Amino acid sequence: MVNRFRSDRGLVARMVVTGFLLGLLYVAFVGALIVLLKSWILVVVIAAALLGAQYWFSDRIALYAMRGRVVEREEYPELHGVVDRLATLADMPKPVVAVSDMDMPNAFATGRNADHAVVCVTTGLLRRLEPEELEGVLAHELSHVAHKDVAVITVASFLGVIAGLIVRFAFYSQVFGGRRDQNTAAILAAVIGISAAVYSISFLLIRALSRYRELAADRAAAHLTGRPSALASALTKVTGDIARIPSKDLRTAQAFNAFYFTPAFGRNPGIVQIFSTHPSLEQRLEQLGRISAELGEASPSGKG
Template identity: 75%
Template sequence: MSNRFRSDPRLTARMTVTLFLLGLLYVLFAAALIALLKSWVLVVVVAGLLLGAQYWYSDRVALYALRGRIVEAEEYPRLHGVVDRLCAVADVPKPRVAVADMDMPNAFATGRNADHAVVCVTTGLLRRLETDELEGVLAHELSHVAHRDVAVMTIASFLGVLAGLVVRFAFYSHMFGGRRDQNTAVVFSVVMGVAAAVYVLSFLLIRVLSRYRELAADRAGALLTGRPSVLASALTKVTGDMARIPTRDLRTSQAFNAFYFTPALGGRPHLARFFATHPPLEQRLDQLGRISVELGEAPAAGPGKAD
């Protein structure tokens, strides 16, 4: 990379392996659909249109779904000031800056590449964090952009989206398609079985990659600012305040957990963590503690002042 975010060979290797496995799964899935549906044109066209739409419009969809809007420096000078400083230090293009009007304290990055990236924070996050803590969170999000995490996760999640749509299509076609012969019923049953298996496998692969990319973003953000303890402070504060947000409000944002700084739902049983998009808070804090020792970080000074 030409920017000053440290390269992460382990992250690159995991992304490559995950995409390879998902690609192999996609080829097998497409081959099964073509064999069963007897129409490779339909499969290729539908898959291509879905992937293109998901890749090109991921930023707009995310902002719309989470009520985010692009804001200018005159409206949010503190937020823009932090982004400007981090982009200058990291030597990366400045993304568009957005704010989502919701009390849930969180942030996310979206967009297919650095030139079309958007970094969005919620008003709840801006109210709760001091300027230095906000800097740590935004360094984490800019790391996602620099490492092309958003594009990789968008492509990786496509297979699961396609498989899920196939399952629903097959189910409703079978339920409401009228009278069908036995062969047609068998074909649709096989399609549903294959699609369901593909969805489960892609789901698990994406979750493994997502948990590691969050640790990688924590590490890169902490090294960029040189203040791991500040990022740890922001993590602790945001996670603690998340428990005070009504569950019904958190569930409306749960679909975007993979892109969030912290998941919209916490306190899950141990088994559920295996399916989580983020590593446990304790693991993230332990890593930041080790980085702090490696850097010889001095104790944090007083909190930064908000504008």
């Protein structure tokens, strides 16, 4: 099935390049661990098992981590109605619909492909948005599914996850036989150093891709619905409301910023925003303003 979201060659090119670079990094990482830990079977089996689990069960993992639950049409008929309309309009399979009982207004999509996708919104988002604003947000999330960038980000983020897990493994594995001599210390330091380097490189690559994919999803959603001003209004409203949520309530959510409609930043994001998974609100609104002019729609004011 060919969906009707606009194709984005720039996004495809960036995903291919990022995937290739992360693949090289992954191979080098596993190779270095094999040399250091001298147990290639163990390293490869663990790496393959974790990658497979993240790919096949990413939807369940994400829902569990972000307190989402699948909901039926009887419980949320309006939400299902919007997803039905958009899936039909985009000519793509309807994703599973889920709701997260969180006051933070946000949404995310996950799943390895369009046939195994989940779109989840928080109760805070449902309470705050008008129907046309919610439609814009859900179109944005469906675009991620249609362009397959949900699966790419899920797999890409795996490298950083395994880098962190390997450090813990180095401490507790019986590979070191419980000894803490100079050789063991040197190997441990090398493993930690390589893991830190891999995490840093993958961190930067993923964020560069993620910022572009968010702009691509905004573009696709605006063209699919024909109402970029509604999406601009939702963006402004959600970003402003998130900034008013206490920072302590956002800490857990920040770990999943790459998947959210808009990042979970507090009042003063500071230097964190430099490494954000999303472009700035100003960039997103400026792009929607240009699309609005192209479509002959009134320029988005950002007011709800």
